[in-house]
Amino acid sequence: MDILNHVAQSVANGLLIGSVYALISVGLTLIFGVMNIVNFAHGEFLMVGMFGAYFASTAFGLDPLWIAPLIGIAGFLLGALVERTIIEPIIKAPQSAQIIATVGLGIILANGAAAIFGNNFLSVKTPYQGETFSLFGLHFAATFVYAAAYAVVMAVLLALFLNKTRFGKAMRATAQNRGAAQLLGIDPKRMYMVAFGLGVALVTLAGSVILPYTLVYPFIGQQYVLIMFTVVVLGGLGSIRGAIIAGLVVGVIQSLSTLLLPSELQNLPVFIVFFIALVLISGGVLSRVRNASVKLKRS
Amino acid sequence: MRSLPTSRPWRIAFYLVALAALFLAPVYLQSSYSVRILVLVCLFGAASTGWNLIGGYANQISLGHTVFFGIGAYATVIFQGTLGLSPWLAIPTGIVLAVIVALLIGWPTFQLSGHYFALATLALLPVFHIIATYWEDLTGGSVGISVPILPSGLDTLQFDTPTPFFYIAAVLLVLVMILARWVRQSVLGLQLDAIRLNPQASTLAGVNQFRAKMKALVMSAAVVAVAGSLYGAFLQFMDPDTAFSWNTTLNLVLFAMVGGVRFWWGPALGALILIPFGEFASAQLTGNLAALGQLAYGVLLILLVLFQPRGIGGLFSIVWQKATGRKL
Amino acid sequence: MSAILRVQDLSQRFGGLHALKDVSFDIIDGEILGIIGPNGAGKSTLFNAIVGVVPPISGHVWFKDEDLVGVPPHEVMAKGVAKTSQSVQVFDEMSVLDNVAVAALLKNDSIKSAREAARGELEFWGLQSFADVIAQDLTLAQRSTLELARAMMLHPAVLLVDEVMAGLNEVEVDQMLDRMMQANRERGVTLIVIEHNMRALMRISHRILALDYGAVIALGEPAEVSKNQRVVDAYLGVE
Numbered sequence: 001m002d003i004l005n006h007v008a009q010s011v012a013n014g015l016l017i018g019s020v021y022a023l024i025s026v027g028l029t030l031i032f033g034v035m036n037i038v039n040f041a042h043g044e045f046l047m048v049g050m051f052g053a054y055f056a057s058t059a060f061g062l063d064p065l066w067i068a069p070l071i072g073i074a075g076f077l078l079g080a081l082v083e084r085t086i087i088e089p090i091i092k093a094p095q096s097a098q099i100i101a102t103v104g105l106g107i108i109l110a111n112g113a114a115a116i117f118g119n120n121f122l123s124v125k126t127p128y129q130g131e132t133f134s135l136f137g138l139h140f141a142a143t144f145v146y147a148a149a150y151a152v153v154m155a156v157l158l159a160l161f162l163n164k165t166r167f168g169k170a171m172r173a174t175a176q177n178r179g180a181a182q183l184l185g186i187d188p189k190r191m192y193m194v195a196f197g198l199g200v201a202l203v204t205l206a207g208s209v210i211l212p213y214t215l216v217y218p219f220i221g222q223q224y225v226l227i228m229f230t231v232v233v234l235g236g237l238g239s240i241r242g243a244i245i246a247g248l249v250v251g252v253i254q255s256l257s258t259l260l261l262p263s264e265l266q267n268l269p270v271f272i273v274f275f276i277a278l279v280l281i282s283g284g285v286l287s288r289v290r291n292a293s294v295k296l297k298r299s
Numbered sequence: 300m301r302s303l304p305t306s307r308p309w310r311i312a313f314y315l316v317a318l319a320a321l322f323l324a325p326v327y328l329q330s331s332y333s334v335r336i337l338v339l340v341c342l343f344g345a346a347s348t349g350w351n352l353i354g355g356y357a358n359q360i361s362l363g364h365t366v367f368f369g370i371g372a373y374a375t376v377i378f379q380g381t382l383g384l385s386p387w388l389a390i391p392t393g394i395v396l397a398v399i400v401a402l403l404i405g406w407p408t409f410q411l412s413g414h415y416f417a418l419a420t421l422a423l424l425p426v427f428h429i430i431a432t433y434w435e436d437l438t439g440g441s442v443g444i445s446v447p448i449l450p451s452g453l454d455t456l457q458f459d460t461p462t463p464f465f466y467i468a469a470v471l472l473v474l475v476m477i478l479a480r481w482v483r484q485s486v487l488g489l490q491l492d493a494i495r496l497n498p499q500a501s502t503l504a505g506v507n508q509f510r511a512k513m514k515a516l517v518m519s520a521a522v523v524a525v526a527g528s529l530y531g532a533f534l535q536f537m538d539p540d541t542a543f544s545w546n547t548t549l550n551l552v553l554f555a556m557v558g559g560v561r562f563w564w565g566p567a568l569g570a571l572i573l574i575p576f577g578e579f580a581s582a583q584l585t586g587n588l589a590a591l592g593q594l595a596y597g598v599l600l601i602l603l604v605l606f607q608p609r610g611i612g613g614l615f616s617i618v619w620q621k622a623t624g625r626k627l
Numbered sequence: 628m629s630a631i632l633r634v635q636d637l638s639q640r641f642g643g644l645h646a647l648k649d650v651s652f653d654i655i656d657g658e659i660l661g662i663i664g665p666n667g668a669g670k671s672t673l674f675n676a677i678v679g680v681v682p683p684i685s686g687h688v689w690f691k692d693e694d695l696v697g698v699p700p701h702e703v704m705a706k707g708v709a710k711t712s713q714s715v716q717v718f719d720e721m722s723v724l725d726n727v728a729v730a731a732l733l734k735n736d737s738i739k740s741a742r743e744a745a746r747g748e749l750e751f752w753g754l755q756s757f758a759d760v761i762a763q764d765l766t767l768a769q770r771s772t773l774e775l776a777r778a779m780m781l782h783p784a785v786l787l788v789d790e791v792m793a794g795l796n797e798v799e800v801d802q803m804l805d806r807m808m809q810a811n812r813e814r815g816v817t818l819i820v821i822e823h824n825m826r827a828l829m830r831i832s833h834r835i836l837a838l839d840y841g842a843v844i845a846l847g848e849p850a851e852v853s854k855n856q857r858v859v860d861a862y863l864g865v866e
Binding site for chain 2 (some may be wrong): 680700701702704705709710711712716717718719720721725728729730733736737738741774777778780781784
Binding site for chain 2 (some may be wrong): 022038040086089090093094095096097100101103104106107108110111112114115116118119161183205218219222223225226229230233237262264265267268271274275278279282283
C-alpha cells in the first residue's frame, strides 16, 4: 500500500511537471513544424522569460503567475523581432547556418542576462510557495499545480488557435506540407514571423510560470535543453500533439526514476528515452507505428 | 604554368616558413604567459581542426564535441592522478572511449536528417556533466581530480616551463593539420564535400552518406579526444565544469567558422586569432562584464553566418584568386 | 525482348493522398520508355519509389531477380539503376570534373583514376572544355547535361531521367536528345524519361506510358498512346 501510494504520488507529480515540459517544448516543435528550423536558443528564451518575471517580481512586486501573460506577449514581440532580423535571412540557408545562427542567438541571450543580472542563482518569493493541496491522499505543491494549470490552459488556447482560426489552420497545414501557406493565400513571411513569435511567447510564458518553484540563472537554458529535445524528438519533430503527449511521458518517467535513482541523476533516464526514441525513429519504427494508427483510425 | 607563387616549390617554401615560425615561437615570445597561450592555440586549434572534419567538411554540425574533449581530458587525469599510470596510456584509452560514444551517436542520427545529429550531440553534453559530477569514485565528483606534482619529463608530461609542452602541442597541431589536408584531398574528402554541398545529389551520385559521415565523425572524435588528453595533462586538473563546458564546443565551432570551414588550415587560423584575443578580452573585462566577451562571440557567429559564412579563409581565397587567377 | 526492370503493384501514399495506385509495368532491356501525365499524376513519385529515395508503401521493383524495394538509394545506384532529379541537382561549388568524379568513385579507388574516368564521361557529353569550371557558372542546359553525365558515370543499366529538358531551348533539347539516344544505342543503357516536351518525347521514345492520378492509363507505341482517348481526356482535364 505504501509503495503503491509512492508510485501514485510519483505518477501524479510526473503528470504535473510533464505538462509544464509540454508547455516548454511545444514552441520548439511548432517553430520546427512551420519553418523547418530547430531553434537552438529555445532554452535561452525560457531563461529570458524567467528573468523577465524575476525582474517584474523584484522591481514591482508582481507575482510571476499574474505577470506571465504579459511576459508571453513581450516574448511574442521579441520572437517576431528576432525572426525578422536573424532568422528571415537564413530561412533558406543550409541547415548548418541555421544551427550556428540560433546557437549564436542563445549565447547572446545567456551572456546578456549574465551581464545584467550577474552569474548568480536567483529566486522569487511568493505567498503560496509553501502551500500544498491534498486530493485522494496525494499531496501537491501549489506552485506545481498552478504551473500545470497554466500549461493546460495554454494547450487549450493553442488548440483553439490552430483548429478554429484561419491563420492557425494555415499554420497547421504548413507544418504538414510546406507550400500550403501559399496555396491558402497567406504570406509565408508573415506566417514565419507569427510562428516564431508564438513559439517564443509560449516558452517565455512558461519561464514565468515555473519561476515560483525554481531558481533562475543566466545559463539555466542549457539544463532544459535535454528535456526539450527529448520531448520534441519523442513526440515527432513538428508534431504539436506528439510534443504534449511526450511531455507528459517524460515527466512521468523522470518522476518515477526518482523512486529508484538519486535525484541528481533524474535526467539520465530522460536521455535514455531520447536515445531510444532516436534509434526507433532511425529504424522507421515510430513512423510505422504512426502509419498503423492512421490506418486503424480509418478502418 | 605561370611562375606565380602557386607552384609546388613555392607552396613547400611557405609551409617550411610557417613551420619554422611555429616552432621558433617560444624563442621570440619571451614570456611564459605568451607560451601558455600558444599551447592553448595549438591544443584548441587541433581540436577545432578535428571538429571541422565532420562539422565543416561534411557540414554536420556537432554541438557536443566537448564530450570527446572531456573524455580525453578525464582519461589523463584519472590515469595520472588516480591510477598513477602514464598519461601516454591515457591517450589511446580516451580515443577508444570517444570513438565508442561517437559511434553510438552517429549510428542512429546519420540515418536521419541533419537536425537529429545536432540535437543529439547537444543533448549529450548535460549527460556527461551529470555522469562526471555523480560518479565520484571515478571522477572525483564536482571537486574534480588534481594530478600530483611529479618529476618533470616527457614520461610525466610535467615540465618546469611551458615551452616543452608547447612543442608537444605544436607537434599534435601539425599532425592533425596533415591529417585534415590528407582527408580533404582523399576519396572521403570528395564524398564529404558532395554531402556538404548537396545531400540529395550525393545519394544520386552513389555516395554512401552514412558510411562517409561515420568515418569522418570517428576521426573527428579521436582527434578531439587526443587534444583533450593533452589539455588534461597541461592543466594537471579536471572537474566537470572544465571538462564538459559548453564553451569548449562553442570555441571549436567558432574557430572553424572564423578561419573558414572549407579549408584544412581554417580552424587553426581561427584559433590563432581568437585565443589571444579572448585572453586579452578576459583580462580587461571583469565581474559582470566578463559575459560581454562571450556575448561578442555570439554576435560574431551570427555576423559570420549572415555575411561571411566562409570565414577569413573565404576572404583569402577571393584575394588569392584575383591575384593569381587560380582557385585556392 | 526481356524485361530489365519489372514494376509490380507499386503504391505510394502521402497522408490522405494516394499518389501511386498499384502501378505495374515492364521495362524492356535497351528501350527508351517515355512517361507522360499531367502535373501531380505521380511521375516523379514513381521514380523516387523505384530508386528508394522515397520508398513505396507496398509493391516490388524487380531488377535482375532482386527486389529493389527496401534497398537504400545509394545501393540502388550502385546496383545499376540511376536517376536524375526533377530540378537540376549538381554540386554547385564544385568543379564540373569533380561533380562527375564523385560518381566515378563508385568504381574507382583513387581520386586520380576517378577524375580520369570523369574526363572521359565529360567528353561523351561535350562538356570536356568546362572540366575546371565551377558548376554554378554553367548555363542551365550545361547543368542538366552535367547531371546526366554524373548519372551515366555510375554505368547504370537503367537510367531514370526526370524532366531534364525543362527550360531548354529547341537547339539545346535536340542536342541533348542526340546524346541520350547515342548513350542508349552505343552504351546499351535503358532509359525511362519523364518529359513535358511532347515533341522531344515522341522523337526518342520506343514506347510511352501515361500516368494519371497515380495509375497507368495507357502504355504502348507513341502514336497509339497519343491517340488514346483517356490520355487525351487526362491532358484536356475532362472530369
